[in-house]
Amino acid sequence: MSLPQVVTRFAPSPTGFLHIGGGRTALFNWLYARGRGGKFLLRIEDTDRERSTPEATTAILRGLTWLGLDWDGDVVSQWDRRDRHAEVAHQMLARGTAYKCFSTQEEIAAFRAEAEAAGVSYAVFTSPWRDADPASFPDTPYVIRMKAPRSGETVIEDQVQGRVVIQNATLDDMIVLRSDNTPTYMLAVVVDDHDMGVTHVIRGDDHLNNAARQQMVYAAMDWPVPVWAHIPLIHGPDGKKLSKRHGATGVEEYQAMGYPAAGMRNYLSRLGWAHGDMEIFTSLEAQAVFDLKGIGRAPARLDFKKLENTCGHHMAMADNAALLHELTGYLAAAGQPALTGAQMDLLSRGMYCVKDRAKTFPELIDKAQFMLITRPVVPEEAALKSLDPVSRGILKTLTPRLQNASWTKEALEPILNQIAAENEIGFGKLAAPLRAALAGRTATPSVYDMMLVIGQDETIARLAEASV
RNA sequence: GGCUCGUUCGUCUAUCGGUUAGGACACCUGGUUUUCAACCAGGUAAGAGGGGUUCGACUCCCCUACGAGCUGCCA
Numbered sequence: 001m002s003l004p005q006v007v008t009r010f011a012p013s014p015t016g017f018l019h020i021g022g023g024r025t026a027l028f029n030w031l032y033a034r035g036r037g038g039k040f041l042l043r044i045e046d047t048d049r050e051r052s053t054p055e056a057t058t059a060i061l062r063g064l065t066w067l068g069l070d071w072d073g074d075v076v077s078q079w080d081r082r083d084r085h086a087e088v089a090h091q092m093l094a095r096g097t098a099y100k101c102f103s104t105q106e107e108i109a110a111f112r113a114e115a116e117a118a119g120v121s122y123a124v125f126t127s128p129w130r131d132a133d134p135a136s137f138p139d140t141p142y143v144i145r146m147k148a149p150r151s152g153e154t155v156i157e158d159q160v161q162g163r164v165v166i167q168n169a170t171l172d173d174m175i176v177l178r179s180d181n182t183p184t185y186m187l188a189v190v191v192d193d194h195d196m197g198v199t200h201v202i203r204g205d206d207h208l209n210n211a212a213r214q215q216m217v218y219a220a221m222d223w224p225v226p227v228w229a230h231i232p233l234i235h236g237p238d239g240k241k242l243s244k245r246h247g248a249t250g251v252e253e254y255q256a257m258g259y260p261a262a263g264m265r266n267y268l269s270r271l272g273w274a275h276g277d278m279e280i281f282t283s284l285e286a287q288a289v290f291d292l293k294g295i296g297r298a299p300a301r302l303d304f305k306k307l308e309n310t311c312g313h314h315m316a317m318a319d320n321a322a323l324l325h326e327l328t329g330y331l332a333a334a335g336q337p338a339l340t341g342a343q344m345d346l347l348s349r350g351m352y353c354v355k356d357r358a359k360t361f362p363e364l365i366d367k368a369q370f371m372l373i374t375r376p377v378v379p380e381e382a383a384l385k386s387l388d389p390v391s392r393g394i395l396k397t398l399t400p401r402l403q404n405a406s407w408t409k410e411a412l413e414p415i416l417n418q419i420a421a422e423n424e425i426g427f428g429k430l431a432a433p434l435r436a437a438l439a440g441r442t443a444t445p446s447v448y449d450m451m452l453v454i455g456q457d458e459t460i461a462r463l464a465e466a467s468v
Numbered sequence: 469g470g471c472u473c474g475u476u477c478g479u480c481u482a483u484c485g486g487u488u489a490g491g492a493c494a495c496c497u498g499g500u501u502u503u504c505a506a507c508c509a510g511g512u513a514a515g516a517g518g519g520g521u522u523c524g525a526c527u528c529c530c531c532u533a534c535g536a537g538c539u540g541c542c543a
Contacts, residue, residue, distance in 0.1 A: 013543045048542055105541065123470095124539090143541055161473065170471050170539085178541040185543045209472055209538040232474075232536085239535065267480095270492090274481050277491040296474095296481075299536065303479045306493040316506090357505045367505080431502040443504035 006038030013045040014056035017250040018063030035287035042071035063251035085183030097220035100142040144177035154212040159229040159292040166212040190217040205230040232299040258361035263311030312359035320351040330361040346371040350453035370439035383436035391433035395467035437466030
């Protein structure tokens with residue numbers, strides 16, 4: 001009666017921080033599941049004991065959490081499931097879809113070297129034990145290999161790449177269980193995805209070829225094959241695979257640079273995926289329209305300008321309190337001093353006049369500078385020019401009138417206009433020294449907004465100091 | 469080397485055989501403005517190359533070039 005529930009997963013290997021490409025893969029899985037009332041699971045592929053670290057796992061979790069990608073249930077450790085993997089390997093043995101191979105790594109290396117010497121740069125290794133008589137088995141360590149079909153073809157029906165046909169002859173009998181009884185990735189992913197009920201495997205297209213081998217394991221165990229969707233990788237601005245030399249590759253680096261998470265999600269989702277001309281959307285909107293069909297086949301390049309633009313939209317759309325909260329998170333991530341209570345108060349009052357002018361948190365802080373400074377205001381050199389004797393005189397005449405004013409824009413406007421008129425100057429000529437006095441700068445939010453936000457007493461105090 | 473995938477403005481992309489090839493970012497011009505940002509109006513800019521199929525190809529097929537991935541007792 002009810003449709004089978006959609007179950008997706010993100011399965012990173014904990015060998016480093018959360019890569020921006022991994023973040024996008026996770027995002028696609030999350031969008032797909034969340035948009036369909038399904039489940040989004042998280043599994044850590046830590047079967048490589050040499051390279052896996054707990055630090056990397058926590059870094060990945062931190063990155064996902066910052067991105068706002070919440071997962072269902074507990075984080076699954078692949079390593080913890082190794083006994084189950086071994087069990088399946090032996091079931092394959094029993095079914096005759098796998099076999100014990102006693103070839104040593106030295107023998108395999110020798111085989112490859114020989115092939116190379118013979119002019120074949122790469123050859124598919126065929127184990128001599130594939131059809132060997134058990135009576136001839138030596139008492140030495142062995143691995144369990146998949147007994148892959150030698151002929152015919154394996155077809156991957158991929159939702160992104162289309163129908164991909166791979167000749168079985170090009171695939172070797174991959175190892176599913178190592179000689180120390182630990183599973184290899186090819187076995188572990190399939191067993192885990194099956195046991196976890198994963199219905200849609202959405203991952204990087206570096207796994208497209210692997211899908212053929214994995215599909216053989218599904219076949220060997222007679223398990224239903226999940227829906228495949230192999231998405232293109234992200235490239236750097238020069239079109240090469242994204243790497244360290246392109247700059248930031250870790251999700252957390254983007255947090256430290258001050259990009260808001262909502263903007264990051266929006267930008268990342270549009271990188272390689274489109275829904276018509278839609279550019280800016282909330283997570284809820286993205287979930288509602290995200291589908292596999294909209295994913296492009298070509299790798300996309302990172303464009304910081306567009307990232308910033310997208311983030312700017314989300315800054316402006318954000319709820320003031322939420323933005324302030326995320327700002328404190330940014331400061332911590334960037335290793336900057338936390339805000340004082342007074343600064344928090346002012347920011348929550350003045351967020352409205354700075355958030356639509358900023359694309360990132362560093363920009364937001366810069367625009368909000370007039371709220372964060374304390375007297376005495378030290379004007380920048382350019383601002384100092386607006387505080388000439390004549391202007392200071394004008395400010396001096398302004399102060400007493402502000403003392404009796406009610407503190408609303410409606411009340412302030414006529415006062416400033418009248419001062420400008422009395423001195424026969426344009427409003428701009430009055431705004432410049434006001435800016436210099438209130439913020440010590442030449443570029444600031446509206447002078448009215450600044451006055452309203454810092455309040456009557458502070459405004460008068462700053463004007464008094466500047467007009468001395 | 470073999471196998472697999474990809475190629476529309478500088479960038480992200482729309483198009484699902486017939487469009488003046490559309491949108492967004494960036495850039496340029498003008499406008500607005502109280503500075504900056506924003507905003508408004510306009511503009512420059514694209515189907516890798518070559519063959520087919522078709523009345524008609526960005527769209528389907530083949531080749532080439534270029535890019536990427538896989539080819540481990542890594543994931």
